[in-house]
Amino acid sequence: MTTTDNGFPATRRLILQGAGVVLLTGLGIHSFSPAAVLAAANDKYPEDAFKQKGAADAIKSLYGRAAEPSDKVKLDAPEIAENGAVVPISVSTTLTEVTSISFLASENPNALAAVYRIPPGTLPNVANRLKMAKTCNVIVIVEAGGKLYSATKEVKVTVGGCGG
Amino acid sequence: MKAPLAIHLASAALALAATAFAAMPSAVAADTPDPVADAKAFRNYFVTKFPNVPLDDFANGPYSLNEDMRRQWEEKEQFPPYEFSLEMGKEMFAKPFKNGKSYGDCFPNQGIGIRQNYPYFDPGEGKVITLELALNRCRGANGEPPLSYVEDEMAALTAYMAFTSRGKPFDIKIPDDPRALEAYQNGKRYFYTRRGQLNFSCATCHVQNPGERMRAEILAPALGILNAMPIYRSEWGGMGTISRRMITCNSQIRGVPLEPQADEYRDLEYYLSYVSNGLPIAGPGARP
Amino acid sequence: MASTIRVRAISGGETTEVQVLIQHPMDSGFVKDAGGEIIPPHFIQELTFEYDGRYVFIADWGAAVSKDPYVKFSFKGGRKGDDLKISWVDNKGETDTTTAKIQ
Amino acid sequence: MSMTRPNTRIVLLAFALTTIGSTSAMAASTETDFKAAYAAAEAANNEAGRLRNQWTVTAEALADAKKAAEKGDFDHAMASARDAEALAKASIFQATSEKEAWKNLEIR
Numbered sequence: 044m045t046t047t048d049n050g051f052p053a054t055r056r057l058i059l060q061g062a063g064v065v066l067l068t069g070l071g072i073h074s075f076s077p078a079a080v081l082a083a084a085n086d087k088y089p090e091d092a093f094k095q096k097g098a099a100d101a102i103k104s105l106y107g108r109a110a111e112p113s114d115k116v117k118l119d120a121p122e123i124a125e126n127g128a129v130v131p132i133s134v135s136t137t138l139t140e141v142t143s144i145s146f147l148a149s150e151n152p153n154a155l156a157a158v159y160r161i162p163p164g165t166l167p168n169v170a171n172r173l174k175m176a177k178t179c180n181v182i183v184i185v186e187a188g189g190k191l192y193s194a195t196k197e198v199k200v201t202v203g204g205c206g207g
Numbered sequence: 208m209k210a211p212l213a214i215h216l217a218s219a220a221l222a223l224a225a226t227a228f229a230a231m232p233s234a235v236a237a238d239t240p241d242p243v244a245d246a247k248a249f250r251n252y253f254v255t256k257f258p259n260v261p262l263d264d265f266a267n268g269p270y271s272l273n274e275d276m277r278r279q280w281e282e283k284e285q286f287p288p289y290e291f292s293l294e295m296g297k298e299m300f301a302k303p304f305k306n307g308k309s310y311g312d313c314f315p316n317q318g319i320g321i322r323q324n325y326p327y328f329d330p331g332e333g334k335v336i337t338l339e340l341a342l343n344r345c346r347g348a349n350g351e352p353p354l355s356y357v358e359d360e361m362a363a364l365t366a367y368m369a370f371t372s373r374g375k376p377f378d379i380k381i382p383d384d385p386r387a388l389e390a391y392q393n394g395k396r397y398f399y400t401r402r403g404q405l406n407f408s409c410a411t412c413h414v415q416n417p418g419e420r421m422r423a424e425i426l427a428p429a430l431g432i433l434n435a436m437p438i439y440r441s442e443w444g445g446m447g448t449i450s451r452r453m454i455t456c457n458s459q460i461r462g463v464p465l466e467p468q469a470d471e472y473r474d475l476e477y478y479l480s481y482v483s484n485g486l487p488i489a490g491p492g493a494r495p
Numbered sequence: 496m497a498s499t500i501r502v503r504a505i506s507g508g509e510t511t512e513v514q515v516l517i518q519h520p521m522d523s524g525f526v527k528d529a530g531g532e533i534i535p536p537h538f539i540q541e542l543t544f545e546y547d548g549r550y551v552f553i554a555d556w557g558a559a560v561s562k563d564p565y566v567k568f569s570f571k572g573g574r575k576g577d578d579l580k581i582s583w584v585d586n587k588g589e590t591d592t593t594t595a596k597i598q
Numbered sequence: 599m600s601m602t603r604p605n606t607r608i609v610l611l612a613f614a615l616t617t618i619g620s621t622s623a624m625a626a627s628t629e630t631d632f633k634a635a636y637a638a639a640e641a642a643n644n645e646a647g648r649l650r651n652q653w654t655v656t657a658e659a660l661a662d663a664k665k666a667a668e669k670g671d672f673d674h675a676m677a678s679a680r681d682a683e684a685l686a687k688a689s690i691f692q693a694t695s696e697k698e699a700w701k702n703l704e705i706r
Contacts, residue, residue, distance in 0.1 A: 126441035201423035
């Protein structure tokens with residue numbers, strides 16, 4: 044397995060791969076809190092983006108720019124959510140060099156719901172289940188080749204997901 | 208939430224409308240119950256009303272009647288939200304009581320693959336025995352305190368027992384005993400009797416209006432309505448037993464629910480299961 | 496204690512499809528309990544998947560991911576019998592990790 | 599919603615009678631009046647309970663009456679107690695008439 048092109052900071056990977064030193068280094072790592080381990084290994088959790096109210100602000104906080112709609116981003120979400128507490132939403136795309144996929148619900152108290160980081164070798168298809176407070180647009184942002192592409196679909200919510 | 212004025216008054220006015228109702232000619236004369244004919248007519252009603260729904264699919268409730276919801280359900284079934292409950296039920300079921308016995312010892316075939324035979328009429332007691340009741344009696348017989356009929360543990364146990372019985376057709380028997388026939392008839396009467404301030408019967412929603420939206424929910428058809436029990440409801444964010452579902456049905460129409468496993472509920476379960484004979488057990492299920 | 500993480504990782508030859516379901520309340524902080532008190536936010540913030548010493552997928556989650564969250568993705572490679580390590584950490588610093596075999 | 603089909607005539611009739619009811623309750627009520635009204639409502643609700651057909655709204659009206667009485671607002675308490683009695687009587691009527699009427703809904 045090649046280890047040179049995963050697109051993620053190498054710290055964690057090197058620890059795992061250095062079989063001879065794994066014990067020692069491993070001990071060192073485990074003395075941190077788990078959050079610290081992840082922070083060391085990955086980009087920071089985008090706390091600020093998750094705190095934004097509107098979708099535009101969240102996208103700006105996350106990526107620093109806006110996205111353009113693309114028919115290469117296929118967003119699959121129900122017409123009417125059977126219950127806003129559990130709305131199955133998935134996305135797939137034919138775009139290449141995808142590095143992240145984000146899900147937002149425009150009218151939720153905080154629009155950003157989830158950000159998935161896609162290293163090379165992982166397919167740009169994600170399915171998840173989100174809460175929706177009321178009828179609104181689901182927006183998905185695909186980051187590919189350094190550009191942002193989006194797809195939007197309105198999902199009607201008759202029983203809001205704020206109870207769940 | 209306050210009732211809409213019209214409904215509030217319409218219901219309060221029932222008493223005043225006595226003459227109107229009394230004057231209504233009874234469409235049918237009293238007769239002896241005929242469960243076989245009932246079940247046939249019951250099934251026929253639904254397959255005629257929904258000619259495109261395969262018979263077994265009625266066990267999937269509202270998902271048999273609405274494509275958009277069905278897709279959401281199929282997505283959820285890929286990794287169903289009742290998975291944790293099912294596992295808990297499996298562990299509970301296998302774990303011995305303090306006396307060393309376990310649930311399996313209380314049931315035929317060690318409790319595996321038998322959900323389709325419940326409820327049954329017990330000639331000794333002269334009453335209907337549901338699976339939930341049998342589970343608590345099993346606990347009692349082994350010196351364990353009863354479980355709540357509306358909480359997670361009972362739901363988990365019945366989920367596991369249903370899971371081991373998936374695909375087996377409901378096989379409810381009405382023995383040649385006038386008390387069994389009476390229990391069946393009482394269940395049927397409960398099903399069709401209007402109650403609560405909304406003046407709804409079970410049938411108002413689940414016979415007359417399945418597939419329609421009632422506020423936000425799509426109503427399930429009565430045929431096969433117990434086959435997928437117990438159910439994980441997104442609305443509850445958890446699992447619920449048959450007892451819990453019947454109680455919430457009563458509350459929703461503004462009726463005070465009876466105590467769990469009241470004779471009426473046991474008889475109702477007997478009736479509803481009997482008329483769904485032949486449809487497969489599909490529990491545990493996921494519902495909105 | 497049973498793991499909070501359920502995994503299905505299935506190799507289809509060229510790619511491995513991974514599905515997880517995690518037992519977690521994912522409280523948003525916008526919901527009141529029966530007594531009218533706000534239930535404080537309690538949700539998973541980060542979920543990672545490691546295969547063969549590298550991350551194959553990382554989820555950053557907010558409070559709008561459903562209770563008992565679910566996610567599905569696929570990555571190239573992955574052999575039957577190999578380990579896939581999954582970890583999460585929530586906003587209270589609680590965490591869980593499991594290692595599953597690819598099937 | 600097609601399934602409720604409230605009978606307009608009944609609604610209007612009830613509305614008229616309810617209005618009369620509240621008008622007569624306008625005269626300042628005493629604790630004694632309230633206690634009698636509450637007892638009557640409670641008795642009717644107990645009867646509904648024997649028929650296995652209590653309504654949740656009856657219990658709510660009874661609770662509301664009690665709460666108002668504790669605050670000394672006997673006009674409000676009286677009105678709620680009378681509401682509760684009307685609701686309880688309606689539930690009794692419902693249970694009684696349904697002893698035969700249920701058959702009209704049966705699939706045959």
